[in-house]
Amino acid sequence: MYRIETKRVLNPSVVEMEINAPLVARKARPGQFIILRVDEEGERIPLTVAGTDKEKGAVKIIFQIVGATTEKLGRLNAGDSIRDFVGPLGVPTHTDGIKKVCIVGGGVGCAIAMPVAQEFHRLGAEVTSVIGFRNKELVILEDEFRACSDRLIVMTDDGSYARHGNVTVPLKEMLEAGERFDMIITIGPLIMMKFVTLTAKPFGVPVTVSMNPIMIDGTGMCGGCRLSLVRDGKRVTKFACVDGPDFNGYEVDFDEAISRGRMYFDFERRAHEEVCNLFKGVN
Amino acid sequence: MPIDPKKHEMPTQSPEVRAHNFSEVALGYSEETAVLEANRCLNCRNMPCVCACPVNIRIPEFINRIKARDFDGAYDVISMTSSLPAVCGRVCPQETQCESRCTMGIKFEPVAIGRLERFVADRHNAFGTGEVSRPEPNGHRVAIVGSGPSGLTCAGDLAKKGYAVTVYEALHTAGGVLVYGIPEFRLPKKIVAQEVETLKKLGVDIETNVVIGKTLTVDELFEMGFEAVFIGSGAGLPNFMNIPGESLNGVYSANEFLTRSNLMKAYLDNPVTPIMKGGRVAVVGGGNVAMDAARTALRLGAEHVYIVYRRSMEELPARREEVEHAMEEGIDFRLLNNPVEILGYNNPDDPRDPKNGFVTGMRCVRMELGEPDARGRRRPVPIDGSEFTLPVDTVIMAIGTSPNPLIKDTTKGLEVNSHGGLIVNEDGLTSRENVWAGGDAVTGAATVISAMGAGKTAAQAIDNALRG
Ligand SMILES: Cc1cc2nc3c(=O)[nH]c(=O)nc-3n(C[C@H](O)[C@H](O)[C@H](O)COP(=O)(O)OP(=O)(O)OC[C@H]3O[C@@H](n4cnc5c(N)ncnc54)[C@H](O)[C@@H]3O)c2cc1C
Ligand SMILES: Cc1cc2nc3c(=O)[nH]c(=O)nc-3n(C[C@H](O)[C@H](O)[C@H](O)COP(=O)(O)OP(=O)(O)OC[C@H]3O[C@@H](n4cnc5c(N)ncnc54)[C@H](O)[C@@H]3O)c2cc1C
Ligand code: SF4
Ligand code: SF4
Ligand code: FES
Numbered sequence: 001m002y003r004i005e006t007k008r009v010l011n012p013s014v015v016e017m018e019i020n021a022p023l024v025a026r027k028a029r030p031g032q033f034i035i036l037r038v039d040e041e042g043e044r045i046p047l048t049v050a051g052t053d054k055e056k057g058a059v060k061i062i063f064q065i066v067g068a069t070t071e072k073l074g075r076l077n078a079g080d081s082i083r084d085f086v087g088p089l090g091v092p093t094h095t096d097g098i099k100k101v102c103i104v105g106g107g108v109g110c111a112i113a114m115p116v117a118q119e120f121h122r123l124g125a126e127v128t129s130v131i132g133f134r135n136k137e138l139v140i141l142e143d144e145f146r147a148c149s150d151r152l153i154v155m156t157d158d159g160s161y162a163r164h165g166n167v168t169v170p171l172k173e174m175l176e177a178g179e180r181f182d183m184i185i186t187i188g189p190l191i192m193m194k195f196v197t198l199t200a201k202p203f204g205v206p207v208t209v210s211m212n213p214i215m216i217d218g219t220g221m222c223g224g225c226r227l228s229l230v231r232d233g234k235r236v237t238k239f240a241c242v243d244g245p246d247f248n249g250y251e252v253d254f255d256e257a258i259s260r261g262r263m264y265f266d267f268e269r270r271a272h273e274e275v276c277n278l279f280k281g282v283n
Numbered sequence: 284m285p286i287d288p289k290k291h292e293m294p295t296q297s298p299e300v301r302a303h304n305f306s307e308v309a310l311g312y313s314e315e316t317a318v319l320e321a322n323r324c325l326n327c328r329n330m331p332c333v334c335a336c337p338v339n340i341r342i343p344e345f346i347n348r349i350k351a352r353d354f355d356g357a358y359d360v361i362s363m364t365s366s367l368p369a370v371c372g373r374v375c376p377q378e379t380q381c382e383s384r385c386t387m388g389i390k391f392e393p394v395a396i397g398r399l400e401r402f403v404a405d406r407h408n409a410f411g412t413g414e415v416s417r418p419e420p421n422g423h424r425v426a427i428v429g430s431g432p433s434g435l436t437c438a439g440d441l442a443k444k445g446y447a448v449t450v451y452e453a454l455h456t457a458g459g460v461l462v463y464g465i466p467e468f469r470l471p472k473k474i475v476a477q478e479v480e481t482l483k484k485l486g487v488d489i490e491t492n493v494v495i496g497k498t499l500t501v502d503e504l505f506e507m508g509f510e511a512v513f514i515g516s517g518a519g520l521p522n523f524m525n526i527p528g529e530s531l532n533g534v535y536s537a538n539e540f541l542t543r544s545n546l547m548k549a550y551l552d553n554p555v556t557p558i559m560k561g562g563r564v565a566v567v568g569g570g571n572v573a574m575d576a577a578r579t580a581l582r583l584g585a586e587h588v589y590i591v592y593r594r595s596m597e598e599l600p601a602r603r604e605e606v607e608h609a610m611e612e613g614i615d616f617r618l619l620n621n622p623v624e625i626l627g628y629n630n631p632d633d634p635r636d637p638k639n640g641f642v643t644g645m646r647c648v649r650m651e652l653g654e655p656d657a658r659g660r661r662r663p664v665p666i667d668g669s670e671f672t673l674p675v676d677t678v679i680m681a682i683g684t685s686p687n688p689l690i691k692d693t694t695k696g697l698e699v700n701s702h703g704g705l706i707v708n709e710d711g712l713t714s715r716e717n718v719w720a721g722g723d724a725v726t727g728a729a730t731v732i733s734a735m736g737a738g739k740t741a742a743q744a745i746d747n748a749l750r751g
Binding site for chain 1: 463494497530532533538539
């Protein structure tokens with residue numbers, strides 16, 4: 001069992017927790033993830049390592065409540081325990097030779113992007129962060145990003161806070177103004193990452209995207225997390241859990257990934273409703 | 284007494300009933316039937332059957348004990364060489380191993396060695412006390428990577444000799460393929476759980492949720508004070524055919540499909556893990572994995588299940604009993620057929636159509652058997668112009684697996700062959716000092732009993748090396 005050390009509610013649907021898992025805390029690097037199971041009957045879900053405290057042996061996770069499992073997890077409190085917690089999985093984000101980076105995060109993707117931004121800041125790179133949310137209520141981690149960014153641009157889709165518009169707007173402005181980055185790293189909904197890649201393309205700036213397909217084992221055993229890259233005109237299959245989650249944005253077949261992401265849509269919606277109904281009876 | 288030419292039948296659930304449940308298909312011998320079957324054994328002096336068992340179980344000896352109704356004695360004979368008899372009695376391909384060389388089999392059906400072994404083990408598990416005495420510790424520590432049959436066997440043998448053994452398992456449950464791959468209706472999970480419990484009683488420490496190569500490396504295991512490491516990490520990496528349409532929704536690797544059903548319990552009535560069920564399912568392949576996937580799909584509620592295999596019934600590598608059971612259950616065998624493309628739904632007028640991206644069918648080509656290859660197997664060749672479409676909603680690829688490169692990639696000096704299998708000597712020693720390996724991680728996908736045998740060999744070699 002893995003104890004929940006702390007819990008913080010970041011916005012109505014985003015929760016941060018520190019989980020006691022010393023072996024994972026010792027090893028995890030930015031860009032890697034863990035897989036957890038809340039209880040014996042639970043599903044395995046992947047979440048990014050949002051930070052570690054090696055002394056306490058704790059791993060920080062930040063998750064958005066979107067479905068049955070995250071709903072159950074979000075209802076636990078400090079002092080409770082979760083059944084399984086394995087990691088760190090995946091390849092850490094490449095940082096070598098990157099002196100000037102632009103981090104583009106969307107929604108809960110910002111939670112995944114934050115440790116990456118912090119790592120670049122720690123390594124002394126110049127960090128520009130563009131973080132976008134649907135509305136003011138959903139803004140998370142603004143202070144954390146400010147602390148590790150040389151420049152921070154906050155966007156909301158509806159203009160209810162900070163700048164109005166989506167993240168590609170300021171990105172395009174910067175690129176058009178002649179600004180160049182060694183790398184743009186984007187993490188968020190697939191559709192957003194697709195458009196960030198398209199925005200950067202005319203300027204020839206490299207783009208790294210963080211793919212988050214449905215996963216089970218996280219060790220390369222099931223192939224459920226597979227995605228297609230188009231490399232030199234040829235399609236190659238990769239497993240996001242072991243080959244990623246970071247990939248070259250110009251190679252990823254986003255349309256296929258978006259389609260695969262819809263595989264269990266109906267099932268998940270029903271499962272979430274069931275968990276919510278269950279808790280309605282309790283509360 | 285005249286010789287009974289046929290094996291005694293093992294009772295099974297009727298095909299109509301079992302096609303809709305996940306309970307075990309075969310129900311096992313009663314004491315009476317077991318004794319009758321044991322009496323068919325000729326007690327051959329040269330014991331051909333023993334040589335054909337990968338761990339050389341003393342077959343006539345344990346069968347003699349059954350004849351004498353000394354069932355505990357029979358168990359003792361088996362457990363001298365095998366640590367998982369309840370498993371092997373169920374899943375060994377007996378027709379190509381022990382029973383293939385049985386003298387009775389020359390004129391009649393061979394003695395049902397596997398069924399007798401299963402009987403003895405089940406009886407022991409039902410009536411045995413479950414007491415195990417912890418051996419005196421010998422002060423040495425060994426780490427085992429992976430909790431499949433090879434790792435569990437190696438751990439058990441070493442623990443019995445007094446080693447302090449820790450098994451590291453990447454998944455949340457111990458058992459390897461025995462829990463995530465082979466379905467409940469063929470190998471009930473509680474049998475594996477019982478074996479794992481016995482190991483724990485022997486003092487073996489089982490650490491789940493640890494991925495060697497990620498959470499800890501092999502080098503760190505040595506730093507932690509382990510003196511030897513056994514790698515039994517299996518061959519879990521699924522192969523795909525690399526044909527168009529393989530990333531459509533509804534295409535699974537058998538590993539994913541079976542893991543969702545077995546390990547993640549999607550077979551329960553109200554599962555938390557989703558799986559595509561219902562509709563028409565095509566399983567590509569002809570091994571045990573294909574049979575298990577097909578029969579699992581049927582039990583999950585598929586309307587119609589095809590096995591699509593590119594060779595003929597004769598070459599079908601699955602255990603005979605499973606093929607027979609699958610046929611009885613109504614699995615539709617499409618032999619000498621090979622998939623060339625998977626077709627998906629695409630509504631160009633409405634990109635938001637929820638059916639977009641889901642499988643609708645599989646293009647196949649008919650095959651014929653050509654000249655025998657180097658191994659004497661006749662190679663299937665496509666027949667020109669014979670393409671046709673099988674309308675299906677789900678496709679499951681069961682065309683083999685390879686060893687996972689995770690450990691090799693994170694361990695300096697560990698050599699592998701061109702198939703990704705770890706290279707070992709006859710004792711299971713790898714190219715790294717004090718690192719042994721065995722099972723599917725070395726051979727590629729093989730059998731439970733051979734993995735177990737490799738675990739045993741390595742345990743002996745580790746004991747020799749550490750206490751020499
Ligand atoms: C490598 C990786 C890292 C991740 N890191 C984080 C993280 O740090 N914080 C976080 O909040 N989420 C993260 N995710 C996504 C997270 O795993 C899913 O939100 C979670 O599995 C949903 O589980 P659920 O049972 O609550 O919802 P479900 O019932 O499974 O799904 C509910 C809704 O979420 C969508 N969904 C399901 N799985 C995913 C997914 N993998 N990606 C995007 N949408 C999905 C479904 O389509 C559905 O609409 C990560 C995913 C991956 C693969
Ligand atoms: C569906 C199916 C049906 C089968 N049917 C039969 C049958 O009827 N008869 C038969 O004889 N054989 C059958 N087999 C084959 C048989 O199950 C395998 O040959 C056998 O299980 C191999 O044992 P193993 O110990 O080498 O590895 P596995 O059983 O594969 O176990 C390896 C274990 O190591 C773990 N692991 C992997 N990497 C790591 C890591 N880096 N760190 C920690 N842990 C790790 C895995 O999670 C797994 O639990 C079947 C296989 C499948 C998939
Ligand atoms: S272990 Fe397998 S091969 Fe050996 S006797 Fe038993 S059933 Fe036969
Ligand atoms: S070969 Fe057959 S008949 Fe002879 S001892 Fe073995 S099991 Fe008995
Ligand atoms: S999650 Fe199973 S292979 Fe990646």
